[in-house]
Amino acid sequence: MPQSVYAILPASAALGLLFAFGVMAARPNLGPRAWLVPAVLSILFFGLTVDVVAKAGPLGFWNEHLRGPWGAQIWCDLLLAAGTATALLLPRARAVGMRPVPWMLAVLASGSIGLLAMAARCLFLEARLTTLSKETVR
Structure with missing residues (x-):
């Protein structure tokens, strides 16, 4: 995997968690x-x-x-x-x-x-x- 992926991974993971929290708050049962x-x-x-x-x-x-x-x-x-x-x-x-x-x-x-x-x-x-x-x- 290219090194550039590791540079954006922390911010991407944080955004993914925020998105997941939004989905869980809006629709607790998937x-x-x-x-x-x-x-x-x-x-x-x-x-x-x-x-x-x-x-x-x-x-x-x-x-x-x-x-x-x-x-x-x-x-x-x-x-x-x-x-x-x-x-x-x-x-x-x-x-x-x-x-x-x-x-x-x-x-x-x-x-x-x-x-x-x-x-x-x-x-x-x-x-x-x-x-x-x-x-x-x-």
């Missing part, structure tokens, strides 16, 4: 295919991460977090966000039969990639259960 959003994001971010790991190595992130106060703060922020999101998602995941430990390991190993995949799987299973329940009622 329907039975909502799982596609985190699934696609997980796949795209995985692709970006493969490129970064190929260029900077699998532990290249660690030096960034040791660089100074901001690096340490960002590391703590990422851990708090991943822990909070996982804690909020786990009850829903358990309710649809997902085993928590493999998903927690995926989040620990890959951060947002694992968390997005976990959210996608949970939303997919919830949608499938809802569809099956509606068919059973008929």
Whole structure:
């Protein structure tokens, strides 16, 4: 991936988050295919991460977090966000039969990639259960 992509990525990601917040505020339920959003994001971010790991190595992130106060703060922020999101998602995941430990390991190993995949799987299973329940009622 060209270096110029990495120059615009932070601002693009921030704009994407603002857009997502707007969509979530306007339409909190995206329907039975909502799982596609985190699934696609997980796949795209995985692709970006493969490129970064190929260029900077699998532990290249660690030096960034040791660089100074901001690096340490960002590391703590990422851990708090991943822990909070996982804690909020786990009850829903358990309710649809997902085993928590493999998903927690995926989040620990890959951060947002694992968390997005976990959210996608949970939303997919919830949608499938809802569809099956509606068919059973008929």
